[in-house]
Amino acid sequence: MSVCKSVLLIVGLGSCFAIPTHNYRPLRHYNLPRPSIQAFRPRGFKVSIPHTEGIQLFAFHGNINKPLEGLEAGQFSQDVLQREGNEWVFRESNAKLNVGDKIYYWLFIIKDDLGYRYNNEKYEVEVLSLDESKPTDNFDPPQTTSVTPDLAPNLGICEKVMVNLTQKLFDLQEETVSLRETNDILEDMLEKHNDTATTLTLDGLMIKDDDELVSVIQAIIKDKLGLKTRIENVTRKKNGMVKFQVGSLREKLEVVKAAKRKLKSSHFTITY
Missing domain, CATH: 2.60.40.2140 (Beta-1,3-glucan-recognition protein, N-terminal domain)
Structure with a gap:
């Protein structure tokens, strides 16, 4: 018993x-x-x-x-x-x-x-x-x-x-x-600095025409990462990398996690 x-x-x-x-x-x-x-x-x-x-x-x-x-x-x-x-x-x-x-x-x-x-x-x-x-x-x-x-x-x-x-x-x-508690503190700290909280960098893009950057990056996020995240403020840096922003810190985290899983064998990399 x-x-x-x-x-x-x-x-x-x-x-x-x-x-x-x-x-x-x-x-x-x-x-x-x-x-x-x-x-x-x-x-x-x-x-x-x-x-x-x-x-x-x-x-x-x-x-x-x-x-x-x-x-x-x-x-x-x-x-x-x-x-x-x-x-x-x-x-x-x-x-x-x-x-x-x-x-x-x-x-x-x-x-x-x-x-x-x-x-x-x-x-x-x-x-x-x-x-x-x-x-x-x-x-x-x-x-x-x-x-x-x-x-x-x-x-x-x-x-x-x-x-x-x-x-x-x-x-x-x-x-x-x-x-x-740690997550809440980090989110609060990052959200006070909007550029850091929402900015990402794409490397490996071979397109030379800056007018096509937005559509190509949007296609990568949709087709390769499976996300519906909208991007904005796309700029190309002198070293060829492309910076872009998403709407929020939470969207940035979703993009980073998806990129780590789904871009392992790709020549593209998305970093934060």
């Missing part, structure tokens, strides 16, 4: 990577709430967070009295796919805790197809409460495990894949934010 849950998480992460760029939302628009943790007598504990619209998954990974190494799965590892009322709850019914014991944990939440982590946390047991969600018994229930020996190796593989995908997701989202 746990293996299936891990696979579901990986599928959920896949949808994060599939988000179109134009719908991208910054990674830190959601502040993870501090979880509520209760330790019970004679056994068990509960970890919960309040529901917020858009949460799709709540995952808990933890150890008792043993710090976690990075994003390891831990002694307790579960992906919760349904909330209980207005809370997302992880329950462990077999762990026997004492006052002073420490729960080391990290959380993973998927909200609106984006992943969020609550890292490197520790909770110290100060009081043992009665678990009101269970009937009162005068004996300790026998210890059981939710993962059979045959599935344990698969669980480890799934957890490692999930952790790796999660980290790559965070790295890609942060890199996307940085690239967008």
Whole structure:
């Protein structure tokens, strides 16, 4: 059962990577709430967070009295796919805790197809409460495990894949934010200098008649590059190269990218 849950998480992460760029939302628009943790007598504990619209998954990974190494799965590892009322709850019914014991944990939440982590946390047991969600018994229930020996190796593989995908997701989202900021700055800088932002140079044109320059360059852009970009202010330099302008910085970038792909084997070159 746990293996299936891990696979579901990986599928959920896949949808994060599939988000179109134009719908991208910054990674830190959601502040993870501090979880509520209760330790019970004679056994068990509960970890919960309040529901917020858009949460799709709540995952808990933890150890008792043993710090976690990075994003390891831990002694307790579960992906919760349904909330209980207005809370997302992880329950462990077999762990026997004492006052002073420490729960080391990290959380993973998927909200609106984006992943969020609550890292490197520790909770110290100060009081043992009665678990009101269970009937009162005068004996300790026998210890059981939710993962059979045959599935344990698969669980480890799934957890490692999930952790790796999660980290790559965070790295890609942060890199996307940085690239967008850099792109906005460069566009702003170039647009303040219109000549630089819209001027291109064509080399390799053997036509001597300047009256035909506009029509020939326009034909190269249309037929060889497959673009509908209009050109203007065409002039021939002393070294024979031809300078021309397009309407905007974005059109200039389209021409440059198309020329790099489609003029590789041509005697024409378009540079910026």
